[in-house]
Amino acid sequence: MSAIVCSTNPMTTSTRPSYFVIIVLTCASAVFIATFGDALFLRSRRDAALGQMREMVTQLQLTDLCLFTEARYTRHLSQADLHSAFQDHPHGLEHFPTGSLVPPPAHLTATHARLDSQTAVPD
Amino acid sequence: MHAWIAKQQYLIDFTLSSLARRKAKNFGLLLVYTLIVFLLASVMLFTHALRHEAAHLLEGAPEVVLQRMVAGRHDLIPPGYLERLGRIRGVQHKEGRLWGYYYDPVVKANYTFMVPGKENIATGTLVVGAGLARARGLAVGNVISFRSYAGNLFPFSVARILPQDSELVSADLVLMSEGDFRRFFDIAPGYFTDIALSVANPLEVRNVATKLAQQFPDSRPILREEILRTYESIFNWREGIVLALASLAILAFAIFAWEKASGLSAEEKREIGILKAIGWETGDVIKMKFWEGALVSLAAFLIGYVAAYLHVFRFSSALFTPVLKGWAVLYPRFELTPVIDGFQVATLFFFTVFPYAAATLVPIWRAAITDPDSVMR
Numbered sequence: 001m002s003a004i005v006c007s008t009n010p011m012t013t014s015t016r017p018s019y020f021v022i023i024v025l026t027c028a029s030a031v032f033i034a035t036f037g038d039a040l041f042l043r044s045r046r047d048a049a050l051g052q053m054r055e056m057v058t059q060l061q062l063t064d065l066c067l068f069t070e071a072r073y074t075r076h077l078s079q080a081d082l083h084s085a086f087q088d089h090p091h092g093l094e095h096f097p098t099g100s101l102v103p104p105p106a107h108l109t110a111t112h113a114r115l116d117s118q119t120a121v122p123d
Numbered sequence: 124m125h126a127w128i129a130k131q132q133y134l135i136d137f138t139l140s141s142l143a144r145r146k147a148k149n150f151g152l153l154l155v156y157t158l159i160v161f162l163l164a165s166v167m168l169f170t171h172a173l174r175h176e177a178a179h180l181l182e183g184a185p186e187v188v189l190q191r192m193v194a195g196r197h198d199l200i201p202p203g204y205l206e207r208l209g210r211i212r213g214v215q216h217k218e219g220r221l222w223g224y225y226y227d228p229v230v231k232a233n234y235t236f237m238v239p240g241k242e243n244i245a246t247g248t249l250v251v252g253a254g255l256a257r258a259r260g261l262a263v264g265n266v267i268s269f270r271s272y273a274g275n276l277f278p279f280s281v282a283r284i285l286p287q288d289s290e291l292v293s294a295d296l297v298l299m300s301e302g303d304f305r306r307f308f309d310i311a312p313g314y315f316t317d318i319a320l321s322v323a324n325p326l327e328v329r330n331v332a333t334k335l336a337q338q339f340p341d342s343r344p345i346l347r348e349e350i351l352r353t354y355e356s357i358f359n360w361r362e363g364i365v366l367a368l369a370s371l372a373i374l375a376f377a378i379f380a381w382e383k384a385s386g387l388s389a390e391e392k393r394e395i396g397i398l399k400a401i402g403w404e405t406g407d408v409i410k411m412k413f414w415e416g417a418l419v420s421l422a423a424f425l426i427g428y429v430a431a432y433l434h435v436f437r438f439s440s441a442l443f444t445p446v447l448k449g450w451a452v453l454y455p456r457f458e459l460t461p462v463i464d465g466f467q468v469a470t471l472f473f474f475t476v477f478p479y480a481a482a483t484l485v486p487i488w489r490a491a492i493t494d495p496d497s498v499m500r
Contacts, residue, residue: 016132016136017135017136017139017140017143018132018133018135018136018139021135021139021418022135024422025418025421025422025425028422028425028426028429029425031425031429032425032428032429035428035429035432035463036463038432038436038461039432039436039461039462039463042436042460042461043460043461043462046288046458046460047460049286049288049289050176050179050180050460052286052288052289053180053288053289053291053292053293054179054180054182054183055183056285056289056292056293057180057181057183057184057292058183059239059240059241059242060237060239060240060293060296060298061184061185061218061220061240061319062183062184062292062293063181063184063185063188063345063350064181064350065177065180065181065291065292065354066235066252066254066290066291066292066293066294066295066296066453066455067291067447067455068447068449068451069232069233069294069295069451069452069453069454070233070449070450070451070452071233072224072233074449074451075224075233075235075295076235077353077354077357078345078349078350078353078354079188079190079197079317079345081195081196081197
């Protein structure tokens with residue numbers, strides 16, 4: 001290896017691939033670090049809009065985000081009837097795509113207590 | 124120190140020349156690797172920011188919402204119900220809310236009609252969300268008609284459009300006066316959709332909810348902490364679903380990377396044999412391969428992460444919109460406020476960079492300790 005280190009390199013400094021890669025990775029690292037700075041910048045820029053939305057939630061007494069508007073129980077997930085979604089079966093997903101991504105309420109999927117091993121008299 | 128740096132530089136030079144000899148294969152690996160990091164980082168950044176934003180916004184939601192249940196379904200609050208609530212100790216403020224849904228057959232979208240508690244809206248006018256205004260092509264001063272469930276046509280003029288910045292909570296809102304709401308939905312005075320309560324002492328919220336459930340057996344109190352928990356669990360579930368789908372891609376990549384990293388080709392084995400024959404030590408060969416793994420995985424992580432950041436926070440998560448949108452016609456245009464969890468980024472770095480770098484070393488060490496002559500044959 002020492003032979004490699006000490007040998008004269010025909011490549012000039014500017015053409016060495018290691019320099020190119022070091023420069024590229026340094027730039028990429030700088031951009032990576034810059035994303036944190038950009039996050040701070042965007043946060044300060046969007047603070048006013050976020051405050052405005054928070055104020056609107058308080059004023060209008062809103063309870064849910066307007067993310068899924070296709071059905072009443074997906075629009076107001078926290079206010080929906082307990083049985084509106086998954087009404088056919090606790091594990092039967094309803095026909096809206098959102099339903100495939102929203103979990104059924106825990107009380108519908110809870111299993112019954114296993115009492116069979118504790119009974120003295122067999123069925 | 125200078126000699127050590129020079130040595131590493133020569134090793135990197137050699138590694139890059141070696142990678143360049145199998146350009147297509149290594150470029151393909153870098154591309155797939157970058158895509159995997161991009162996907163994982165996008166899901167991670169998006170759900171974390173959305174979860175944070177939801178928690179921040181819904182902190183302003185009512186502390187307790189009281190619904191009335193009839194035959195297991197949500198029903199209107201009858202007159203006198205609100206007055207009876209005043210006798211419960213700890214309830215500071217109570218207010219009947221009026222809101223409901225309206226399906227607009229023109230654009231096949233659902234709207235949320237609502238009466239604002241603290242804002243007076245003139246009879247015959249509406250304040251609409253920016254998403255709805257976009258879907259129906261509305262501007263301030265336009266007249267829009269809705270057919271009520273009784274079959275009557277109600278014309279309204281648009282007084283104001285809610286700010287576009289607030290679409291995440293207001294895209295489908297239609298705010299109207301109490302009189303218009305009651306006439307439109309044919310709801311008699313004294314009836315409300317539900318009741319919003321505020322509690323003087325935040326520690327007492329659960330006790331108040333218990334008292335409500337005991338004194339009003341037909342009621343269903345929904346606490347703010349339950350609302351927050353609902354959204355927390357939904358975003359966890361969604362993140363899990365996306366990651367479960369992505370796991371197939373990750374598995375395919377893992378097999379590809381493992382095969383590439385651990386299974387040495389005959390050409391690579393011969394290369395190692397030649398290097399050892401001309402005087403390279405085992406340690407040098409391992410260092411050379413370490414640089415190969417480190418450079419590829421580090422480049423993939425940096426490019427993938429930066430691309431994911433730009434996708435989520437600068438391009439409004441364009442690739443995730445179809446997943447979130449479902450069949451909804453009205454979908455809010457929103458820009459998430461960047462919230463980056465350093466621990467999550469560190470975890471992503473650890474699980475994407477280290478396994479590949481480590482996977483390259485084991486087979487190289489095995490090949491490097493064998494006799495050069497037998498490796499070259």
